[in-house]
Amino acid sequence: MEARLLAHEVSDLCLGKPPLTSLPISATISHALTALQSSEDTHISIWTCDHHHSTAEDFINDCRCVGKICMVDIICYLCKEDNVSCPSSALKSPVSVLLSHVPAVVRHVEPSASLMEAIDLIIQGVQNLIVPIKSAKNFKRKQPRQCPSIAPTAHDGGREFCWVTQEDVIRFLLSSIGLFSPIAAYSVESLGIITTEILTINYHSPASNAVDAISTSLADQTSVAVIDDDGVLIGEISPFTLAYCDEMVAAAITTLSAGELMAYIDCGGPPEDIIRVVEASLKERNLNGMLEEFSIYSSGISYCSSISSSDEESVTSPTTTRSGRYNRSCRYSARIMRRAEAIVCYPRSSLVAVMIQAIAHRVSYVWVIEEDGSVVGIVRFSGILEVFQKHLRSMTN
The missing domain is CATH 3.10.580.10 (CBS-domain)
Incomplete structure (x- = not known):
């Protein structure tokens, strides 16, 4: 086999x-x-x-x-x-x-x-x-x-x-997971695949402090953990979520805190009160170029919110704003696949359970936390693949 x-x-x-x-x-x-x-x-x-x-x-x-x-x-x-x-x-x-x-x-x-x-x-x-x-x-x-x-x-x-x-390979291996017994049932802790070097930002810190971390997490195919003062995981700023957003999230990152940014990129599009905060902050900082772009974007969101949810074609098809500019925001809720809420497991969680979690949520990592919510580390697809690599090589030797 x-x-x-x-x-x-x-x-x-x-x-x-x-x-x-x-x-x-x-x-x-x-x-x-x-x-x-x-x-x-x-x-x-x-x-x-x-x-x-x-x-x-x-x-x-x-x-x-x-x-x-x-x-x-x-x-x-x-x-x-x-x-x-x-x-x-x-x-x-x-x-x-x-x-x-x-x-x-x-x-x-x-x-x-x-x-x-x-x-x-x-x-x-x-x-x-x-x-x-x-x-x-x-x-x-x-x-x-x-x-x-x-x-x-x-x-x-x-x-x-x-x-x-990576997801394609993990999904393929998961379809034959029975061949990897009993390794598949071992905990991620016992397999030694929990990476403790993680990217974090405090919930109240400016989201702009996380820009470099977001770039790094994109390159590493991980995420940025949003934590409180006690190190408890509140949520995340994930490239996998940001990839489904509009480019004007840059305005939100520039003006909001990490916690506010999580609410901004959550499913269903940004709340109107947070949109107003972004616009006010851009105006206060005299970022007129970004303010103009963001105003066009936010007017597109208002337009989309007036569309009947029963009109599927209107929700999923590209539209233009009154200015004639192509607008992506009408596709926001239709395209985004997951929330800013972090996907988590525990040190004792089995390898196969973590694989299923990641595949189900279309991410290449799962956060590892203790019972009190404090962050232990992260399990990445690359670490999981190392386990399978060693097992497959041992079969050929």
Whole structure:
């Protein structure tokens, strides 16, 4: 049975996956924002393509995915001191400024790569495996709007790609969890996979103090714990939640406390009283550029709240505000998948239980707390994969 599991290839994890939404490295942040707003994907792949003739007869089409970006990258960029006063100018920057400086975030692999190879790469720090797939012409999915002045990128003669994530591998292993008895029933504490080095912010601290931590948690695929003065976990500021928000969350991060930000990004959209707090604070600090952008955004929320909840098409389809600007806020409650409430377990929780929790909530980590709510640490998918890696290798030795 174990040999059969080891025989699986990366292509087995690609079944049914849609082709990547992609942009060329020449795109701007504004182009990326448009693609994210109109796509069902939370991440956009960024590509470089070298089209040239090596000889008179041989045409070379060399395309490589060099990274990925999501709404969190844009939000954190807009929160930078140089950009907070004029977000519209910041959006004209090249998309390359958002790319991670970590060299192994994405990696091209062949469909024939083994499951063990995929696990090894993820443990080494690769977040997304780029895998060529068969043409998906018949795959029904919503196509993102074309970015102005950006031509579609033809990858390697028109080939399409998907990516395999940590979640894909964990979900695949969970489907065969019976093969890992009794390890699956061991506690996360006994397996030694609780990471105690975590990112935290006090509930009453300015949310702007967490910008660097949010960027780090995005790179590490973890989250920022919001705690009280006694170290009790109140909630979290999670990139997995922020990825479903609008770019104007940057205004909330700039002006609110960590606790207020949690309420702002919670399911259903930001409360009106907190919106007023953000607008008043932006005005007080003379951040007129961000205030103008945020006012357009908040008027879109008011418009959406007047739409009947029975009109599904109105809620899930992109709309424009009175100014004619594309508005994403009407899709807020339809797209967001989880609350700012943290997903937790206990040191004695079993490995399989933690896996199920993470998969159910679409995150790659679970917070570990004591009975009194104080934070012990965090369990990450990468740590879980190390357990499976050791077990699978022991079977082949």
